[in-house]
Amino acid sequence: xxxxxxxxxxxxxxxGVIALMGSGLSLVFGVMRIVNLAHPALIIxxxxxxxxxxxxxxxxxxxxxxxxxxxxxAVGVVLYRLLFQREARSAKYSEMTVLLTFALAMMVEGLLGxxxxxxxxxxxPDYATAxxxxxxxxxxxxxxxxxxxxLAIIAALSLFLKYSRLGYAIRATTQNREAAELLGVxxxxxxxxxxxxxxxxxxAAGSLVSFVFSFFPAKHWEWIAMLxxxxxxxxxxxxLGTVVGALILSVVAAFVGTxxxxxxxxxxxxxxxxxxxxxxxxxxxxxxxxxA
Amino acid sequence: MTKLLEVTNITAGYGDGPAIIDGAHLTVxxxxxxxxxxxxxxxxxxxxxxxxxxxxxxxGDVVFKGERLNGLRPDQILRKGICFVPQERALFAKMTVRxxxxxxxxxxxxxxxxxxxxxxxxxxxxxxxxxADQHAGTMSGGQQQTLAMARTLIIKPDIVMLDExxxxxxxxxxxxxxxxxxxMSAEGVTVLLVEQNALMGLKNADWGxxxxxxxxxxxxxxxxxxxxxxxxELYLGGKKAA
Numbered sequence: 455x456x457x458x459x460x461x462x463x464x465x466x467x468x469x470g471v472i473a474l475m476g477s478g479l480s481l482v483f484g485v486m487r488i489v490n491l492a493h494p495a496l497i498i499x500x501x502x503x504x505x506x507x508x509x510x511x512x513x514x515x516x517x518x519x520x521x522x523x524x525x526x527x528a529v530g531v532v533l534y535r536l537l538f539q540r541e542a543r544s545a546k547y548s549e550m551t552v553l554l555t556f557a558l559a560m561m562v563e564g565l566l567g568x569x570x571x572x573x574x575x576x577x578x579p580d581y582a583t584a585x586x587x588x589x590x591x592x593x594x595x596x597x598x599x600x601x602x603x604x605l606a607i608i609a610a611l612s613l614f615l616k617y618s619r620l621g622y623a624i625r626a627t628t629q630n631r632e633a634a635e636l637l638g639v640x641x642x643x644x645x646x647x648x649x650x651x652x653x654x655x656x657x658a659a660g661s662l663v664s665f666v667f668s669f670f671p672a673k674h675w676e677w678i679a680m681l682x683x684x685x686x687x688x689x690x691x692x693x694l695g696t697v698v699g700a701l702i703l704s705v706v707a708a709f710v711g712t713x714x715x716x717x718x719x720x721x722x723x724x725x726x727x728x729x730x731x732x733x734x735x736x737x738x739x740x741x742x743x744x745x746a
Numbered sequence: 747m748t749k750l751l752e753v754t755n756i757t758a759g760y761g762d763g764p765a766i767i768d769g770a771h772l773t774v775x776x777x778x779x780x781x782x783x784x785x786x787x788x789x790x791x792x793x794x795x796x797x798x799x800x801x802x803x804x805x806g807d808v809v810f811k812g813e814r815l816n817g818l819r820p821d822q823i824l825r826k827g828i829c830f831v832p833q834e835r836a837l838f839a840k841m842t843v844r845x846x847x848x849x850x851x852x853x854x855x856x857x858x859x860x861x862x863x864x865x866x867x868x869x870x871x872x873x874x875x876x877x878a879d880q881h882a883g884t885m886s887g888g889q890q891q892t893l894a895m896a897r898t899l900i901i902k903p904d905i906v907m908l909d910e911x912x913x914x915x916x917x918x919x920x921x922x923x924x925x926x927x928x929x930m931s932a933e934g935v936t937v938l939l940v941e942q943n944a945l946m947g948l949k950n951a952d953w954g955x956x957x958x959x960x961x962x963x964x965x966x967x968x969x970x971x972x973x974x975x976x977x978x979e980l981y982l983g984g985k986k987a988a
Contacts, residue, residue, distance in 0.1 A: 622852065623852065629840055630836060630838055632834075633832075636798065637850060637852050638853035
C-alpha cells in the first residue's frame with residue numbers, strides 16, 4: 455500500500471510539471487492552430503536562463519520563474535511577428551506551422567548547443583535533493599514544489615481565461631476565430647498575446663524543469679513526444695485536458711517505471727499517443743474532428 | 747433618400763482568387779429592412795462579408811455615415827456600428843448563453859452597463875433566460891439563431907446584417923426569426939438581410955436588391971421587386987408573366 459501511495463505521489467508531482475510544460479503548447483494550438491514543435495526547445499531556453507542566474511548569482515530557480523517567463527514571452531512576440539503572423543489566414547496554416555516549428559526547434563537547439571555545449575545541466579537548490587517523510591512515504595521537495603507551483607500557475611491561467619476580458623477574447627478566438635473577430639475582438643492582437651503567454655509558460659516551465667530534470671539542448675526531442683501525448687490525450691487546445699492528461703500519463707508512467715522497468719516508462723507516453731489517436735482522436739476534452 | 751450605408755461598384759473575392767462580386771452596389775436607408783436576393787453563387791454572402799471587412803475590397807467604396815470603410819478590420823467596422831451574423835451564426839459552442847451575450851458586448855468598456863444590457867436581452871427573450879447557463883452548442887437551431895440575433899442588440903448597432911437566418915430552420919421557427927427581425931427594425935435598427943427564401947425575405951422587407959453573377963441587377967421597394975414579372979420568373983420561382 456505504501457509503495458502504491460509513493461508511486462502515486464511521485465507521479466502526481468511530476469504530472470504537475472508536465473502539465474505546465476504542455477499547457478503552453480495546448481494554448482498556442484487552441485488559439486492559433488500552431489502545432490509548436492519548438493515548444494520544448496523553448497522550455498529548455500527558459501531552463502538555461504534559470505541555470506545562468508543560479509550559477510552566476512545563486513538566484514533560486516523558483517524566484518527566477520517570472521524573469522524566465524517574461525523573457526520567453528518577449529521571445530514569443532518576436533517569433534510570432536517574424537514567422538507566423540503573415541500566414542495566419544492561410545488554409546494550410548496548421549500544416550505549415552509543423553514544418554516551420556520543426557525548423558525553429560532545430561535552430562533553437564543549434565543556438566543553445568553553440569552557447570552552452572551539449573553537456574547535461576541541472577540547477578541544484580537545496581530543496582532539489584531534500585524530501586519530506588510521512589511514515590514510509592517520502593515526497594521529494596523539488597518535485598513537490600515544482601508540481602505545486604505548476605498547478606498554481608495553471609490555476610491562475612484558468613482564472614484569467616475564465617473571468618478576464620482578455621481571457622474571454624482568447625477563449626472566443628480559440629472556439630471560433632471568425633466569430634470573435636465579428637464581435638470586435640482584434641484577433642491579430644489576441645494571437646500575439648496568446649502566443650506570448652504560451653511561450654511565457656514554456657519559460658516558466660523551464661525554470662521548474664531546471665531542477666527536476668537534467669537538460670541539454672537536444673533534450674527537447676524526448677520531451678516533444680511526451681508533451682504531444684499529454685496534449686492529444688487531453689484534447690488539443692484544452693488546458694483542463696492537458697492537466698488531466700499529464701496527471702494520468704505521469705502516474706501510469708510512474709507505475710510502469712517502478713513495476714516493469716524505468717526504460718519502459720517513456721513507452722507509456724508513446725503507447726498512449728497511438729491508442730488515443732486510434733480510439734478517440736479528439737482526446738478527453740477536445741472537439742470531435744469533422745469528417746470530410 | 748437618406749443614406750446610412752452606400753456601396754458603390756465594389757469588387758471583392760476570397761484571397762487571390764477570382765472576384766466573386768464585381769460591380770455590386772447598394773444603398774441602405776436608416777431604420778428599414780433591406781433584402782438581397784439572387785441565385786446560389788450570386789455573391790450575396792460575399793457582399794455582406796466585404797461590407798463587414800472580412801474580405802478586402804479590390805475596387806469600389808463602402809461608405810457608412812459619410813466615412814469610407816475600405817481597409818478596416820471587422821472589429822473596427824463593428825465599432826462603427828455595423829454588426830454581421832454569418833450563416834454559421836458565429837456562436838461560441840462551448841460558452842454558455844450568458845457568456846455568448848457577454849462576448850456580444852465585448853467592445854463595451856462599462857462592465858455594469860454590459861450586464862444591464864444582458865439582463866435586458868434575457869428579459870425580452872425568455873428562452874435565452876431559460877437557457878442562460880447552457881452551452882450554446884447544445885441548443886436547437888432556432889434557439890441558436892435567436893441567440894445570434896439577440897446578441898447583436900447588446901451593442902445597439904446601427905445596422906445588423908443577417909446572412910440566411912432561416913437556413914436549416916423549421917417553417918414555424920423561420921417566422922419567429924422574421925418576427926425578431928421586424929422587432930429590431932421597429933426599434934430603429936437597420937436590417938440588411940440575405941435570404942435564399944426570396945419570397946419570404948421580400949415580404950418582410952421594405953427594400954429589395956437583386957444580385958446575380960456578382961452584380962446588382964435591380965434595387966427598389968420590396969413591393970416593386972415582388973411585383974416585377976421578370977424577377978418573379980427568374981428569382982422567385984414564379985411563372986412567366988403574361
